[in-house]
Amino acid sequence: MDSVGSSTRRRPTVSQHEQWMVQDQVFQIYDIFATIPHSAQTLMLELVRDKHIDYLTRGLQQLSPSFVVLDSSRPWLCYWILHSIALLGESVDFELENNAIDFLNRCQDPDGGYGGGPGQMPHLATTYAAVNSLITLGGRRALSSINREKLYTFLRKVKDPSGAFRMHDGGEMDVRACYTAISVASILNILDDELVKDVGNYIISCQTYEGGIAGEPGSEAHGGYTFCGLAAMVLINEVNRLDMARLIDWVVFRQGVECGFQGRTNKLVDGCYSFWQGGVFAILQRLRSVSGEGVAFSDAEAGDYATDSTSEGEVTNGNSSEADEPDHFKQGVDHGEMVPPFHSMALQQYILLCSQEQDGGFRDKPGKARDFYHTCYCLSGLSVCQYSWSKDEHSPPPTRAVLGPYSNLLEPVHPLYNVVLKQYHEARDFFSS
């Protein structure tokens, strides 16, 4: 997939032939890898950091106000590029940082929220992208540029009487809108009962018979929306209302023989689902009840709503009993380590060998071109994989958790917001005072 926007109500089916073509390409890469000497294998698995930084920095430089391509997506481009750079442990120079802050400020509507470009109507997707970009940049200038009071007014404006959110005033209502609204409200510390009211009802109405979550009631379960729905439910402390057993069942079967994830049943593998589906696992791994310890999200990482363990917020794993919990969530939870409930090594292999471009950037699959969206979500997924053995943020991953040289290690992300953990903590401190 190459957008964060379309709907999944009707879909073209993928033919068996298409599946085989992709599998053929992927297996050819793995065959070559299997037959080359060890030293060449190490090289193939290396994250080409400098090339990625070059590609990303050039992208940011081109993102000047006169850059008209994908005009309504510029806050997204900012986020994809800045977050990728942060994941690689780098920062941007002073001038680029200032340009980004000024540009995003010009996208901020006087009545709250951010549009896709200066003077454009505020929209939840670009608001999420702008807020996450500014949090990723960090520092007083970036963080204080967000008008939280007006943003709250905008969020109330796009809240539907049913409880769900609309992408913009009078716009479409879906799980993406619910997540982006709750995510920005939570990270900016403006989430309250009015914003939370009944949003959980809408999200549970989108969980399908397959177990994953769809964009709207009656649509098809999809990784992007499953991430959004699950993260939002954790942030509002209502994750217990989802049928977790079915959700887990659905997501584990989305990792295919190609080693990467597909977004939905019978569709093709794609690098961006390394985060949308991988992020679902990262969230699940931090739900203490699922790892046998009780309630909600681990304190150090969650917002107030998620740590507020009222009896209503207790996680019961949906319709399943404790005895029905899958064993892989209970194994190996010891000495700061846990066993990931997906094939983390296989996913790292897909990202590094099939999605990574040797000239920098990442792509959906072999044969496709690199882009900033796939670069952001392949790197986010790679980070999720590398930290999937760590029980908490204080334990660095063991060497065996990182495929390729240990220098491939990225920064950890907060899986509910998809910002680098360090930047999340800075924002949390800043907005709590």
Ligand SMILES: CC(C)=CCC/C(C)=C/CC/C(C)=C/COP(=O)(O)OP(=O)(O)O
């Ligand atoms: C935070 C935020 C805004 C998140 C967006 C989440 C997200 C990625 C939603 C999925 C959108 C979608 C309809 C993809 C299907 O595309 P496709 O048919 O091209 O791909 P497919 O064949 O892989 O399903």
Ligand SMILES: [Zn+2]
């Ligand atoms: Zn994709």
